[in-house]
Amino acid sequence: MKQCPIKEMPEREDEVRSALDISALNVVFPTKVGDVHVARDVYLRVGENESLCLAGESGCGKSVLALAITRLLPKKANIQGKIRVHGVDILEAREECVRRIRCRQISLIQEQPSLCLNPVMNIGSQVAEAARVSLGYSSAQAKRAALDLLRRTGIPEPKHRYRLYPHQLSGGMNQRVMIAMALAARPRLLIADEPTTALDPYIQVQLIELLQGVKRELGASLLLITHDLDVALELCTDVAIMYAGQVMERGKLERVVENPRHPYTQGLLRCFSEEKPRAIPGVSPPLSDIPSGCGFHPRCPLARPECATMSPIWRNGCRCHL
Amino acid sequence: MRILARHKGLFCGGGLLLLIFLGGVFAPSIAPHDPTVQDLRMRMTGPSFTYPLGTDTLGRCLASRILFGVRPSIGLAMAATCMVTLAGIMVGVLSAVFRRLDMVLMRITDCFFALPGMVLALVIISFTGPNPWGILLALSVPGWPKYARVVRGIARSQLAQPQVEAVRCMGAGPLYVTRTCLLPWIWPQVTTIATLGIGGKVATIAGLGFLGLGVQPPTPEWGAIMYGGLPVLGIAPHISLFSGLAIALTVLAFTLVGEGVHEAINPLIGEDANETMPD
Amino acid sequence: MTNFILARVLALIPVLFGISVIAFFSLAFCPGDPAEMALARLMDTESPPREAVKELRRKLGYDRPLPVRYSMWLSRILKGDLGSSVQSGRPVFKEVKKAMTASLELAASAMLVTIVLVLGLGVLSAVYAGSFFDFSVLGLSLVGITLPDFFLAVLGILFFSVYLNWLPVGGHGSLLNLILPTMTLAAVNSVVAIRLMRTSMLQTLGSRYLLTARAKGLRETAVISRHALRGALPPVVNYLGALTGHMLGGAVVVETIFMWPGIGRLLVEAVRSRDVFVVQGCVLAIGIAYVLVNLGVDILHAVLDPRIRNGEEGLDANTGKT
Numbered sequence: 001m002k003q004c005p006i007k008e009m010p011e012r013e014d015e016v017r018s019a020l021d022i023s024a025l026n027v028v029f030p031t032k033v034g035d036v037h038v039a040r041d042v043y044l045r046v047g048e049n050e051s052l053c054l055a056g057e058s059g060c061g062k063s064v065l066a067l068a069i070t071r072l073l074p075k076k077a078n079i080q081g082k083i084r085v086h087g088v089d090i091l092e093a094r095e096e097c098v099r100r101i102r103c104r105q106i107s108l109i110q111e112q113p114s115l116c117l118n119p120v121m122n123i124g125s126q127v128a129e130a131a132r133v134s135l136g137y138s139s140a141q142a143k144r145a146a147l148d149l150l151r152r153t154g155i156p157e158p159k160h161r162y163r164l165y166p167h168q169l170s171g172g173m174n175q176r177v178m179i180a181m182a183l184a185a186r187p188r189l190l191i192a193d194e195p196t197t198a199l200d201p202y203i204q205v206q207l208i209e210l211l212q213g214v215k216r217e218l219g220a221s222l223l224l225i226t227h228d229l230d231v232a233l234e235l236c237t238d239v240a241i242m243y244a245g246q247v248m249e250r251g252k253l254e255r256v257v258e259n260p261r262h263p264y265t266q267g268l269l270r271c272f273s274e275e276k277p278r279a280i281p282g283v284s285p286p287l288s289d290i291p292s293g294c295g296f297h298p299r300c301p302l303a304r305p306e307c308a309t310m311s312p313i314w315r316n317g318c319r320c321h322l
Numbered sequence: 323m324r325i326l327a328r329h330k331g332l333f334c335g336g337g338l339l340l341l342i343f344l345g346g347v348f349a350p351s352i353a354p355h356d357p358t359v360q361d362l363r364m365r366m367t368g369p370s371f372t373y374p375l376g377t378d379t380l381g382r383c384l385a386s387r388i389l390f391g392v393r394p395s396i397g398l399a400m401a402a403t404c405m406v407t408l409a410g411i412m413v414g415v416l417s418a419v420f421r422r423l424d425m426v427l428m429r430i431t432d433c434f435f436a437l438p439g440m441v442l443a444l445v446i447i448s449f450t451g452p453n454p455w456g457i458l459l460a461l462s463v464p465g466w467p468k469y470a471r472v473v474r475g476i477a478r479s480q481l482a483q484p485q486v487e488a489v490r491c492m493g494a495g496p497l498y499v500t501r502t503c504l505l506p507w508i509w510p511q512v513t514t515i516a517t518l519g520i521g522g523k524v525a526t527i528a529g530l531g532f533l534g535l536g537v538q539p540p541t542p543e544w545g546a547i548m549y550g551g552l553p554v555l556g557i558a559p560h561i562s563l564f565s566g567l568a569i570a571l572t573v574l575a576f577t578l579v580g581e582g583v584h585e586a587i588n589p590l591i592g593e594d595a596n597e598t599m600p601d
Numbered sequence: 602m603t604n605f606i607l608a609r610v611l612a613l614i615p616v617l618f619g620i621s622v623i624a625f626f627s628l629a630f631c632p633g634d635p636a637e638m639a640l641a642r643l644m645d646t647e648s649p650p651r652e653a654v655k656e657l658r659r660k661l662g663y664d665r666p667l668p669v670r671y672s673m674w675l676s677r678i679l680k681g682d683l684g685s686s687v688q689s690g691r692p693v694f695k696e697v698k699k700a701m702t703a704s705l706e707l708a709a710s711a712m713l714v715t716i717v718l719v720l721g722l723g724v725l726s727a728v729y730a731g732s733f734f735d736f737s738v739l740g741l742s743l744v745g746i747t748l749p750d751f752f753l754a755v756l757g758i759l760f761f762s763v764y765l766n767w768l769p770v771g772g773h774g775s776l777l778n779l780i781l782p783t784m785t786l787a788a789v790n791s792v793v794a795i796r797l798m799r800t801s802m803l804q805t806l807g808s809r810y811l812l813t814a815r816a817k818g819l820r821e822t823a824v825i826s827r828h829a830l831r832g833a834l835p836p837v838v839n840y841l842g843a844l845t846g847h848m849l850g851g852a853v854v855v856e857t858i859f860m861w862p863g864i865g866r867l868l869v870e871a872v873r874s875r876d877v878f879v880v881q882g883c884v885l886a887i888g889i890a891y892v893l894v895n896l897g898v899d900i901l902h903a904v905l906d907p908r909i910r911n912g913e914e915g916l917d918a919n920t921g922k923t
Contacts, residue, residue: 072815103818116813120831120906130817165907181817433619436891438851441868441884445627448872448880525749529854532751533869548755552858555755556763563759566752574747 018084019189019221020046020069025081027064027073036288038064040245042081043314046189046238051215051222053232053253055268056242057284062225066193069223070108071098085189103134107182111194113174117166123177124150124162127184134185149180154210172203179210186218193225208234229272233257241265244285244295251317261318263300294321332582338575346392353386358540366558376560379550384561387542388568394537395544395572398454399523402461407516409462410469411508415500417470418477428474431467439464443526444535452535460530461523468519472511477504510587518580521573528569544569602903605910609899613892620888621678625671628881678885684878686871693882696867701849701886703773704856704863707782708848712841714787715794719837722791723798727833728825730803738795745792751854754785758858773862782859786852790844797840801833808832835906842898849894850887 027039038061046052054062067073069083071090083090085106090098102108110116118126128146131137137145143162150158153176166174175195182190192211196204208231215222215235224235232239232253239253241264249262260266267280282299285291291298297307304321312321345352354374361381368376375385417424434442443460450456480486486503494502530536531545539546544565551561640649640657658664665673677684683693726738745753761768761781772778805811806829814828815821853865860866864883871879903910 067812070816072812099818099820101818102816108813108816110809110813112809115809118810118814118828118832119908120835121828122907129819133818167908178813181813429615430619432616433623433888436616436620436846436888436895437623437884438847438887438891440853440865441850441887442623444853444868444872445623445880445884448627448875448877449630521747528749529751532854533857533873535869535872545751548751552755555759559759559763562755566749566755570748570752573749577747 018045018047019050019086020044020052020223021082021084022065022069023082023084025065025068025083026079027061027068028078030076030078031288033288037245037290038077038287039068040290042245042247044240044247044250046221046223048188048221049219050238051224051236052238052240053229053236054223054225054240054242055227055229055232057227059284059287060242061245061287062242063193066108066191066223066225069191070102070106072108103130103182103187104185105187106189106191107185107187109175109178109182109190109192109195111197112171113178114166114169114171116178117174119166122163122165123169123174124158124164127177127180130181130184145184146180149183150177153177153180153183153214154206155180170203171199172207175199175203175207176210179207179214183214183218186220188218188220189223190215190218190220191223191225194227195224196231197226197228204231211235229257229269241268244290245287246295246319248296248320249318261316262296262320263302264296267299267301294319331578332586335575335578335580335582338571339579342392342396342572342575345389346396349386349389349392353383353389355383355386357382357386357390357542359383366554366561368558368560375564376558378547378561379554379558384547384564387547388544388565391542391544391547391565391568392572394454394541395524395527395569396520398457398461398527398537399520402458402465402523403516403520405458405462406465406469406519407512409466411473411512413466413470414473414475414508415477415504417474418481418504419496419500424474427470431470434464434467437464439522439526440529443530444533447530447535452530452538454537457527457530457536461526465519465523469512469515472515473508476507476511480504480507514580514584514587517576517583521576521580524572524576525569602910605903606900609896613896616892617889620885620892621675622671624881624884624888625674627884628674628877629667629670683882683885686876686879693878696879697864697882697886700862700864700867700883701890703861704849704852704865707779707786707852707856707861707863708845710779710783711786711790711848712845714783715790715841715844718787718791719794719798719841723795723837724802724825724830726795727799727802727806730799735799738799742792742796745788746796748789750785750789750852751858753788754781754855754858757781757785772860778859778861782855782861785855785859786848790841790848794837794841794844798833798837801836802829805829805832831905835902835909838905839898839902842894842901845898846891846894849890850883 022042022044025039025042025044026037029036029038042065044052044054044065054065056062064073068077068079069085069090073079079091081091085101088097088101090101093101117123124143124146127149128139128142131145131149132139132142135142135145147158147162150161155161155173155176161169161173166177169177179195190211195211196207199207211222212235214220222235224232226232236253239249239251239256240247241249241256241262243264249256249260249265256265257269260269264280270278271280280299285295285298291308293309294300294303294307294312297303300307307321310321312319354372359382361377363381364373364377365381366377366379367373370376373383373385375383375388378384378387413427417427437445442464446460446463447456450459480503483503486499489499489503527536528543528545528548531543532549534546534549536545537543547565548562548569551558551563551565555562637649637654640653643649644653663670681694683697685692686696689696722738726735729735758781768777768781769775806825808829810832811824811828814824819827850865850868852863853869855861856863856866857869864886867879868883868887870876871883
């Protein structure tokens with residue numbers, strides 16, 4: 001793998017070892033209705049061979065993080081902060097460098113796979129393209145590699161399906177194709193953005209198993225973005241809960257599920273509880289109009305006067321005044 | 323005032339069109355000279371005080387000829403468009419309602435699509451000769467398939483709606499269904515295409531006139547004037563230029579109005595535009 | 602794919618039949634008696650004797666019912682006998698062939714220039730949408746749409762032949778003769794096609810599969826040319842194909858102005874001189890040419906967009922809906 005010419009000196013020892021390190025990230029989109037703060041003061045860390053689940057409701061800014069890490073956000077987005085992948089500062093690096101990092105070190109798996117594949121190219125050549133670009137294979141080598149990848153992701157009759165088009169395959173198959181593309185260069189960081197949403201539950205189980213296998217085989221770190229905590233429980237060890245663009249709670253998944261500290265997490269888990277699922281009253285705010293102070297205070301059952309005015313600081317794995 | 327700014331294309335085109343219309347209607351009063359009177363001493367002179375746009379190869383006042391040329395061009399174009407629209411709507415609706423007829427009619431329209439409009443027009447002129455009725459036919463016959471196709475498409479998608487079944491269950495006859503369920507959806511699209519199409523027909527009339535197979539002299543016709551100016555393009559370019567400009571401006575006006583109508587109507591329907599095919 | 606082609610070819614037959622009927626009608630219903638005109642030329646007199654005309658009409662079968670005449674005519678046509686020109690006496694087949702070749706020449710060169718313009722201006726103005734370049738392209742194309750082809754031709758002649766004296770006014774023979782008519786036709790063709798390409802590209806540029814392509818590490822130029830462009834091509838190809846067919850015969854006025862001996866001009870001359878056999882031959886040739894070109898375009902379209910091969914309508918890449 002070609003080394004990227006820019007390499008920041010790590011500030012702390014363990015930063016070198018973390019696959020993904022986000023600090024003080026702020027993402028703002030200037031729009032006609034005003035500035036939209038999609039991510040506010042986000043801190044995240046995924047260590048080597050670890051797996052973090054980024055959970056939250058739709059519209060809380062999770063997908064934006066995935067795009068920010070790979071620097072695929074539109075140009076008008078205003079990004080501040082630091083994102084480090086294996087020690088490389090993504091936001092400061094040259095475009096050429098980031099391009100090489102994509103797919104060689106970071107891979108992105110998206111939701112709605114049928115829309116994420118080029119409809120006029122057959123799936124085999126799309127996978128082969130990933131192999132060709134990231135590993136510098138020739139066409140013949142890339143085709144062989146693509147066939148191998150298709151087989152490894154559990155697509156039956158890879159030789160026949162190589163020539164098929166995305167609209168001829170089911171959603172689950174297409175997602176396997178996406179995963180095959182993501183694996184091409186054996187990346188060390190996998191970002192999966194809602195990989196199983198919009199697919200049948202039966203397919204979801206299969207894909208989860210596939211992802212587990214992939215993660216094991218590559219020894220890669222995983223950043224799983226989802227609103228489905230069941231999927232998270234299968235795949236991840238850590239969790240970060242996001243609400244209105246901020247990370248509200250962070251910690252080991254088991255701990256958080258057993259003993260949630262933040263009122264939002266508590267409410268969220270109540271939604272999933274088997275005995276008496278109860279929704280959190282109200283709706284999550286649009287990112288263009290976030291309440292002042294703690295973003296959750298209008299819906300928080302334990303809100304106190306200072307929650308409305310002061311932004312809570314990070315304390316004890318949780319961002320709350322309590 | 324805001325409506326004006328939003329639909330500036332429509333208003334520019336509309337204004338231009340109004341001017342052209344008025345010029346044509348009031349041509350006898352506005353024109354500086356009789357368009358047929360020749361003054362052989364003043365042949366091919368450029369724009370001057372007496373002759374605002376100059377004279378043609380026979381010494382006739384170009385401005386007058388162009389003004390009088392509005393009538394045949396636009397008159398025939400609009401008449402043909404009316405014919406084509408009616409024919410197209412009829413065929414399209416019939417085609418959508420009666421499936422067996424549909425097969426036959428669609429094959430027929432395919433044949434018409436296979437020949438460029440100008441070619442069909444020429445063939446028709448070869449039957450009828452270059453008289454106004456012939457020109458009318460020559461403009462209409464190539465045009466109706468497109469309207470029929472579009473109307474058929476709209477009618478078919480509307481007929482598949484549940485409202486139609488409901489109305490039919492209540493005992494509505496085909497005329498009622500057509501009037502209430504189909505026509506409201508057909509009018510907007512057809513109006514758009516028709517307005518855009520008039521421009522094409524003006525161009526076709528001019529083309530036929532240019533080839534000598536359109537409106538015959540002594541009636542002034544822009545295409546014919548332009549053709550007359552070609553041999554003397556070097557010494558008297560104003561003849562072909564001004565007549566050509568008249569054609570171009572008229573087409574522009576209709577196109578702007580057509581696009582403006584299209585934009586204004588579209589938000590109500592939410593359907594995609596048909597690309598304008600060469601007529 | 603072969604099924605698709607077969608189906609298309611079969612669908613041609615009724616159209617060809619229709620064209621032949623139109624051609625036959627142009628022969629049968631044209632005022633003026635071909636027998637009389639042929640005899641007039643042969644005998645070199647204005648009004649040949651009645652008896653001779655009647656005799657010739659009986660011999661040629663003009664007194665038989667229409668369907669019989671049609672089948673007689675059809676059998677002659679299929680043998681390649683299109684009759685002889687009333688004016689010149691030369692076989693129509695040869696004249697039509699010569700004229701069609703000339704038209705093909707013009708159409709081919711005009712299409713070449715059009716493709717270059719469309720790919721260049723259309724794609725670039727979509728990629729740099731909203732820029733000054735984009736506005737100028739849009740403005741120019743609006744002007745171009747409204748100017749009829751013969752006006753542009755006259756302007757071209759005025760400028761390049763009369764004032765600058767660079768190019769000949771018309772005629773056929775050298776490359777220089779080709780330039781003005783080509784540019785005129787190309788200008789007329791490209792204006793709508795450029796807008797179409799731009800719209801199509803803008804639609805594809807918003808597709809999600811482009812994100813996948815970028816995430817794979819592809820260079821931006823590759824993303825645009827290999828992924829976005831391929832998705833945007835089908836409707837443009839369709840339109841340009843129809844335009845090509847249209848030029849073979851529809852470019853009458855341009856051919857007349859530039860004295861280009863194409864089939865459109867041949868048709869006009871024939872109509873003017875009531876040369877019915879030539880008219881019929883032209884109609885046949887133009888119709889068949891258009892049908893064949895359309896077939897080619899349909900096949901090309903299916904190659905570029907596999908979604909239509911099975912008879913499905915194209916899927917919208919953004920919403921996944923038809």
